[in-house]
Amino acid sequence: MICVRPATAADFPFILSLRNEPEAARLSTRGRAVTHDEYWAELGPALGGHQAACRVYIVIETNGAAIGYVRFDVRSTGVEVGIAVSPAVRGRGIGREALQRGCELAREQFGAQKFHAIIRHENIASQKIFQAVGFVSVRRDEHFGYYEL
Numbered sequence: 001m002i003c004v005r006p007a008t009a010a011d012f013p014f015i016l017s018l019r020n021e022p023e024a025a026r027l028s029t030r031g032r033a034v035t036h037d038e039y040w041a042e043l044g045p046a047l048g049g050h051q052a053a054c055r056v057y058i059v060i061e062t063n064g065a066a067i068g069y070v071r072f073d074v075r076s077t078g079v080e081v082g083i084a085v086s087p088a089v090r091g092r093g094i095g096r097e098a099l100q101r102g103c104e105l106a107r108e109q110f111g112a113q114k115f116h117a118i119i120r121h122e123n124i125a126s127q128k129i130f131q132a133v134g135f136v137s138v139r140r141d142e143h144f145g146y147y148e149l
Contacts, residue, residue, distance in 0.1 A: 002094055004101050007057035007069060009047045012040065014066045015057065018084045027123040029144070058105065060085065060098040067094065070102035078114030078148075079106055083129065095129045103133065103149065115149040 007015065018024060020033040046055040054075070060068035068085035081103065085095045106112040117135055119126045120143060127145065131137075135147040 001062065002067075002097055002101075003061045004058045004070070004098060004105060005061065007047055007059045009044070011057070011059050011066065011069075012043065012047055014059075015043065015069050018069065018086060021084075021087060023087065024084050027120050027126070029118055029120075031120075056106070056110070058098075058102050060094065062089070062094070068098060070098055072102070072106050072112070074110065074112070075116075078116050079112045080116045080118070081130075082117070083126070090125070095125075096132045099129055100133045117147040118144050119147060120144055 016034075016036060016039050019028070019039065022033075025031075025033040042055065043057065046057055054073060056072040056074070058070050058072075059066050060070065067089050068083065071082040073080040073082075081099070083095055083099050083102075085098070103112070103115055106115075115135070117126075117130050119130065121140070127147075130147050130149075133149065135149045137145050138148050139146045
């Protein structure tokens with residue numbers, strides 16, 4: 001069983017390390033790792049409780065240990081969602097459960113109605129997770145598939 005909770009500044013080292021895990025970095029929209037300063041500039045305001053930053057993170061935990069996160073970027077067209085799960089727990093349905101619970105929380109907490117995801121073509125695991133939660137493919141380009149819920 002997992003728990004989801006709002007991320008805090010104390011979670012930044014974990015989130016950065018998971019974001020820069022080699023497979024996660026390769027499959028990210030940037031396709032590479034990010035520096036501490038680069039990521040803090042994006043993530044820091046959200047972790048400081050400044051919801052006006054339009055980015056919200058929730059941490060996924062099991063038995064009190066952080067094992068992943070779900071990211072929400074609030075945009076005029078809806079909420080872009082991203083997810084990362086620790087390699088040690090991948091393949092156990094945790095990503096699907098966390099994504100589903102995270103989207104429910106986003107609806108309750110900030111009235112999210114429409115969700116989007118951008119997923120690299122080679123990231124089959126993420127495609128399956130998002131589709132299992134109800135996201136549908138709406139278009140593709142050379143590198144990415146675009147999904148909506």
